[in-house]
Amino acid sequence: MSDLIGRYVAETVRHLSASERIDVSRELEANIQDMVGEDGSEEHIEQVLLDLGSPSDLAKQYRGKARYLIGPDTFDFYWMVLKLVSLVVGIVTVVISLISLFFSATPMNLGTMIAKPIGSLFSALASAFLWVTISFAIMDHYQVNATSERWDAKALHSLEEAPTRIIKKSDSIADMVGLSVFFLLLAVLLSKPELIAIYxxxxxxxxxxxxxxxxxxxxGWMAATILSFIVSALKWFKGRWTPTLFVLSASADLLGIVYFIFVVTRWQLYNPAFLTLFPGSMTRWQIIIKAASVVLLILTLIGNGDDAYTVFRKTRPDEAAPAPRR
Known part of the structure; x- marks a missing residue:
């Protein structure tokens, strides 16, 4: 089987549920082989795959039933956004509720402590569902293309990046959830900086x-967190590494770690009374903080180096082949 056919099939079944992928993969491979026939030239195979349409459009035909909550053309993207927004909003809401209970000046019984976070979570999820659905309904009404998918020879040959350069959506979602919680903690710390203390x-x-x-x-730290969140959202939306996305991700990571080092080495920020509770002079604490900062910077550079290797390495022997026909 042609390598190009294999990549096309893999990209198509990626849009299906796990239970459907094996059967659809076999059926699609057989259908493509029948369409290719005796002419196994690269040009003929390319034209057959272009005529079949983009993998995401073809996957819709294999699902067995259409979806019409928003519209068949935008439902998949709508469902993906709704799950992401619900997850982030739900986690942030629960964290806010728990923090408010912890710092509440009014005594509460156990029932109230359980019911309040649950009520807040239900309200937040309902609002998320309402606004995401309304937004996509408006987009569908005015026929706004949310996916902007292009299908041509260049897009077909770019499928070779998928097996090695895919960004796991679970990783991107975990990053966004973590950044959301961290932003929330920074907001709390902004209003009550004395919370980090020895009690x-x-x-x-x-x-x-x-x-x-x-x-x-x-x-400034909150601004850097927002930038990192935007980059994580782009990684989730794109689903695979590109040189531009790598530059944005590496820049956001380096900006975050450099700003962190800048803040923790402002010695005037530390309360002298706090440091006197521990053995050692201020000079010793400065050495420890600087050493920890260097370690964090090295780990960040290693992570960016690993991403760069994923993005720029040659993963297939045919990558040096002639450019695709236009």
């Missing part, structure tokens, strides 16, 4: 930072 039973809490000095840096 003692018979004495006042000793904050780690000087609150008024830390707050301006938290705003």
């Amino acid at each position: 003692r039973k018979d004495a006042a809490a000793v904050p780690l930072f000087v609150g008024s000095a830390l707050q301006p840096f938290i705003i």
